[in-house]
Every structure is written in C-alpha cells, then in structure tokens.
Amino acid sequence: MNVPNRFDLAILGAGPSGSILAITMARHGWRVALLEKMKMPRHKVCGGFIGPANHDFLEELGLLDRMREAGFPVLKSLLMSVPKDRSIEIPIASKAKTTTAWGVWRYEFDDLLVQEARKAGVLVLEHVTVDRIEKGKTNHLFYSGQACPAGSIEAGVVVNASGIDRGQMKGPFHAMGLAAEFENANVPQSQVSVHYAPEGHCGIDPIGKGRITVGYVADPALFERGSKDPDAILGIFRKQNGCLDRMIGQARQITPWKGTPIYLVRDFHFWHDGMFHVGDAVGNVNPVGGIGLTFAFQSAKLLAGLFKRSSAAELAFDSVARDYERLWRRELLGRLRMSRFLGKLSHEPFAVGLMMSVFRSFPGLLKAAFQQQHAFVRSDLNP
C-alpha cells in the first residue's frame, strides 16, 4: 500500500470519539489519518446505549440512516429494577423534541463509523502500533503494523482518542465490567433496563435483530466470590434480582464474555504530552448512567468546533487547549461527577432501595436525573 504521509490531523484510536472527530474534520476539508491498534471490527466491553442527547449531532453527520440500515433499534423507555421485585419504567424521549435513543452493538457500530470515516476521505490504518512520536511544529508518527508495512506519517495536530489510559491505573480497581451478546431474551426491543443487586448492576440493551447486550458492573468482592467466572457472577445477580432473571432466564449467549477492570481516572487530560484528548482519554464516566458514548461524541464535537475556527497550520494550540478545557468542564464535568456519585450509590443496597421508593413515588425525579445525565451540549462555543 502506498501510504500518503502528510496530514493536518492524526488521531490515535478508532473508537467513537476518534472516528467522529475524523469524520467531522475530514468533511471540513482537513487531511486526516486515523490509526487503530486493533483490526476492525473488534469487540468492546459496552452496553451500547446511546442517549437521546446525541440525536441531532448523529443526524447532522448523516449517521442515523446508517444506524437504521444496520437494524439498531430506537429505545423508547427505561426500566429500573431492584431486588424484591420492585421496578419503575419511564419514557426516554422528551415530549418537546423528536430525539431518539439507540441501542447499538459496538462490534458493528464502531466498524460502521470507520467505514464512514473512509468514505469521508480519512486514511484509516488498522492493526498498527504507534511506536514513537517526534513532536514539534510538525509531528512525526512512526508506526509498525500487522496488516501493513512499518512507516511514518507527518501531522500538524495529534489527538489521543485511545480510550482509558491504562498507564494511569493504579491501586485496586473500582469494579469489573463484563459484557456479552444474547438472543431469545424476554426483553422488548425498545426498552433499555438497569437491574441493581447488592454488589453491582446489570444493564440490558437491545441491539436489534432480536439480540441484546448484557453488560454488568460487579463489585470486586462479588467478582472474587463468583470465582471471576462471568456466568457465575451473572447467576448471583439473577438470584438477587427476579426481574433480571425473568428477562434473561431463557436467553442464549451468542458471543463470548469480554471483560475490563473499571478504574475511575482522577486526572483529566485535555492537552497533554503534545496531544489533545477526546472521549475516555480525557477522563471516564461510571458506566451506570450509560453516558460514555455521549461523552465520546460530545467531546469530539467540542474539539472539532474549535479546530474549525482556523486552518491546521494556523492553529493556536494554547488558546484551543484553554477553550477546550473550559468548554469541557462547563458542559460535561457536572455529568461526569454525577455518574460517579450514582455509581457509588449503586453499590449501596440501602441507597438503591431508598432511591427506588422515592422514584416510584415521584417518577418525575427519575426523568430529571436521566435528563441531567443526557443533556445536550450547547452549540454556542463561546463562554
């Protein structure tokens, strides 16, 4: 393959944050290279819930039609359940807007985004490792690959979209995340659900064609008690939560379990080590609120908005970095903190039971909490 080697923008990581940024900037006229260490399509530990806050942005990018064609379902309601068979269901869509929430299979969705990036003119290098970056006015990225020969590219701007920085992970992990796909579950294809148990929670996201993703987050103690066996841990959840058991009791697993320890990264990186950061690479949310993808899209949107103000050659890195951090903190930090707070509560059975009683008496509070987590990013980039 004859790889062109001068780009305005090089992005590390073809997850949703990297691909969305690549698509946006390539359509704006920048020359973009997207470097991914895995071969696409690849599996990802994720429930695949996309909140309604992303509707307009996904539509603007022309992605909703592709998502429909892929058979991903529109999700209309959220069911929450706790042990002792108590549950509550609320509609997701806001009456004022025709926005939709979606359930996607990350294996297909991330690949779909990469295909769109290619169509937009992005050079996608898959299955490559960036071994070294020489930074300067022009950055030189040296990579080696399984699917292509080793080489190098030059780029004016570099963005890190490589997800959670494993180098920052120290000490015991907060929880263990596991996910797998199932079929034949007793789950309406338009309903996303979260089921709490004393030591974790389990999300069920329909992903179309009668399939669901079961993604759960288990306390380290439960992970040990279940002998680190995903089926055994799910069995404990099912015994503790009858609603969950009824929904997936007869379901057939169709993909193997994928797992990842969950650390909540404390230091946020906006501009670090000569690179802008987007998505989980800035700082990750607790999965309990299902807003990780919203953060991936919205941080890419914020950064793209700032990049579009000048050409890559004239980009004032200091002021873009300052504005990006300010906007990110203004638009996203409150939600990230709330997700982490809700994540902590979700491992406290008393708090979860109390929350359920309050939500059943005042369902408007659950709707308000959902809307806080899934709020829109304001389009005005000015302070």
Ligand SMILES: Cc1cc2nc3c(=O)[nH]c(=O)nc-3n(C[C@H](O)[C@H](O)[C@H](O)COP(=O)(O)OP(=O)(O)OC[C@H]3O[C@@H](n4cnc5c(N)ncnc54)[C@H](O)[C@@H]3O)c2cc1C
């Ligand atoms: C159990 C669980 C359930 C979840 N459920 C949901 C949910 O339902 N809804 C939701 O919104 N969020 C959910 N999340 C969170 C969501 O998965 C993440 O927030 C989201 O994937 C972040 O997207 P990203 O593009 O920033 O990073 P990622 O999706 O992690 O993508 C990063 C990409 O970079 C690549 N990469 C890594 N290192 C390099 C490198 N050095 N060079 C090149 N490429 C590299 C990786 O292979 C990957 O493809 C869940 C998370 C967990 C753990």
